[in-house]
Amino acid sequence: MMERDREESVDLAQISLRPLQLSDVDDLMVWTTDEKVTKFCTWETYSSKDQGIDFIQNRACEFLWGRAICLNDHAIGFISMTSSSASDKSREKSVELGYVLGSKYWSRGIMTYVVKQVKKVAFREFPHLERLEALVDAENVGSQRVLEKAGFQKEGVLRKYLCRKGKSRDTIIFCVLSTDLDHQV
Amino acid sequence: MERDREESVDLAQISLRPLQLSDVDDLMVWTTDEKVPKFCTWEPYSSKDQGIDFIQNKACEFLWSRAICLNDSAIGFISMTSSSVTDKSRGKSVELGYVLGSKYWSKGIMTYVVKQVKKVAFREFPHLERLEALVDAENVGSQRVLEKAGFHREGVLRKYLFFKGKSRDMVIFSVLSTDLNHQD
Numbered sequence: 018m019m020e021r022d023r024e025e026s027v028d029l030a031q032i033s034l035r036p037l038q039l040s041d042v043d044d045l046m047v048w049t050t051d052e053k054v055t056k057f058c059t060w061e062t063y064s065s066k067d068q069g070i071d072f073i074q075n076r077a078c079e080f081l082w083g084r085a086i087c088l089n090d091h092a093i094g095f096i097s098m099t100s101s102s103a104s105d106k107s108r109e110k111s112v113e114l115g116y117v118l119g120s121k122y123w124s125r126g127i128m129t130y131v132v133k134q135v136k137k138v139a140f141r142e143f144p145h146l147e148r149l150e151a152l153v154d155a156e157n158v159g160s161q162r163v164l165e166k167a168g169f170q171k172e173g174v175l176r177k178y179l180c181r182k183g184k185s186r187d188t189i190i191f192c193v194l195s196t197d198l199d200h201q202v
Numbered sequence: 203m204e205r206d207r208e209e210s211v212d213l214a215q216i217s218l219r220p221l222q223l224s225d226v227d228d229l230m231v232w233t234t235d236e237k238v239p240k241f242c243t244w245e246p247y248s249s250k251d252q253g254i255d256f257i258q259n260k261a262c263e264f265l266w267s268r269a270i271c272l273n274d275s276a277i278g279f280i281s282m283t284s285s286s287v288t289d290k291s292r293g294k295s296v297e298l299g300y301v302l303g304s305k306y307w308s309k310g311i312m313t314y315v316v317k318q319v320k321k322v323a324f325r326e327f328p329h330l331e332r333l334e335a336l337v338d339a340e341n342v343g344s345q346r347v348l349e350k351a352g353f354h355r356e357g358v359l360r361k362y363l364f365f366k367g368k369s370r371d372m373v374i375f376s377v378l379s380t381d382l383n384h385q386d
Binding site: 059103104106107108109110111147148150170172173174175176177178179180181185190192194 | 243287288290291292293294295331332334354356357358359360361362363364365369374376378
């Protein structure tokens, strides 16, 4: 599964976030064509570079906020925030976090490090934001660990909440509140 | 919400039917009562026009809805909404909502109605897998209704909704189509 490979540990100082660019498309195709990565995503594994170009040019800008996760300025993943509901005003102080990372870089603390940064960015960039939430497949233990280590609270298991790839999936909901940050690092 | 034994209701007198324009005066009873929308996103109605507008224009926007009637007079309303119109990954989930005149609270009416509608939901929508409901964390009465009607309490979503100037913790409940095979 996800064994720690100490010879290839990453210096987290080499991790940065920046907007995704068209020149990142080859790097993006590495994680979007990897079935291990897309296993718990709502989207299907990419089969053509056109899909990568389409994502960078047309989809990435639809997020409330989105950044490439870079190792020495090469994109190895993507992290984004979406309004929890565009139509429902009662959800306007809530934002949903989503992220994806190339499988070669799993289990090195990268995603936890990035989520901790983005957690602070979220409440700074969106001062009216009160709730940052994330939904994770109940079987995606790695991603649940990321959120727990990054200071998110597990609120419950929502049974058959999402339908991914034709099957209803139990989904775990996590959140961090603006008021939680006052008590965290 | 004290139990008033002198005014218990024979549940056989409770029925569900589509809301009609002729129900507007009855609808105004619960929509103008401040106790009723206390935990709802909407404000108490102040004009009959709002009641007419709801019946004519809003009630039809729900996926499914019915007036809750006592001897055919409307005393409340129950509805189902697609959990998300835009997000296909939520296409097998429907959200339940309901409201009842405060005079009729604590008589087992809402629990009785929710139990019926739970079965109706999975029968009317064969692809439905999940029926969920969100209740304000302070609305203990409504949480009891769902628990007695066989819904599972899944967790408390902190500051999940913001309305009437306040962020609200919401308790999320669900019942699955597969749960029904093991229930009444």
